[in-house]
Amino acid sequence: MKPLQIGALLLLLLTTGFCASAQEQQVADSLVSSLEEPAHSPRKATIYSAVLPGLGQVYNKKYWKVPLIYAGFAGFIYAIDWNNDYFVLYRQAYADILDDDPNTNSFLDLDIEGHWDFTNASQVQQFATRLKRAKDYSRRNRDLVIIATAAFYAINIIDATVDAHFFNFDISDDLTMNWAPGPMFCSGQPLAGIHVSIRF
Template identity: 35%
Template sequence: MINKGFYCLLACLFSLLFSFSQTKKDSTSIDIEESPIIANETLIKTEIDPLRPAKAAFYSAVLPGLGQAYNKKYWKIPIVWGAIGAGIYFYVRNDNQFNRYRDAYKSRLAGFKDDEFFNVISDDGLVRAQEQFRRNKEMSLLITFGLYALNIIDANIDAHLLQFNVDENLSLSPHYQYNQLENTSDLGLTLNFKF
């Protein structure tokens, strides 16, 4: 009785013998290297600057819109200036209205009867108007600071996303292929990750 290990060893030796016999080259064959040929000109490698988001945020903090210019998103600069400018405009407008009603109320308390609202608004109306414009002024200031912070956050996030790799070597794409052997179609997703 010959054991199974002997038969396996014999089969391995025969396959090794036949594999060496396959190395003989034909005179008509063309020798092609198996490694892929990649031109160095087609590979564009950009270095990731870890301080780029911090620089963009700092520039936007110094001057709103400067971080967007640093990220080369010039179309965002008028939006940033318009948003912060609108907040400042409403703050100044509400502050002026508050001062008008406060000055009229102070003059009435001093006994003067020549303010601009004398026969139009009562003393209680002047107090309510002051409270309303103070609230509007504080809300405008809060919204302006929020828009200023949003400007900084936008510059920071945009700088992060500019360094995100969206190369063809990293891709997820739908896959459709017709299988001729089985006369069916295959549908799926292809994930490419090349180094």
């Protein structure tokens, strides 16, 4: 073989080897990227929790929070219903005591101990005032619990979003700070000091 042919053959082999090596590297890179876990999305966690409370926490793998969320909602719904029942009861009794119809007398059921004389106009007025206060108090409590429920719903969404942001946060032992006594130099003069090193 002539030296020119040998050189061409070597050049061909080297270029083919480099191309194959580059292709192997691309295949290896694509395999690594396909095996990597997809990025954890705070946007998905927010949408999931907004659509169904607790679903964002499941997405963040914080399963222990789901029963707490549903227990909270159950408590709020019970409190809303309880206050609303009393509001409806007092509102009807207040409406009955103010009208002139003798057949509408649901307020009599609220005088359990029978201390009120409903033939006396001043006592009827006092009882009506108490009914109005009780009605307003129950309505106020019901409305406050509705607002608290809406706030709890918002907190559920915020919690899922914040957890998703910190999902890949590194809290391993590599996050350390070490300190040790050591010399320091100021204007060429040695002084006692402390060396601090922070490792990320």
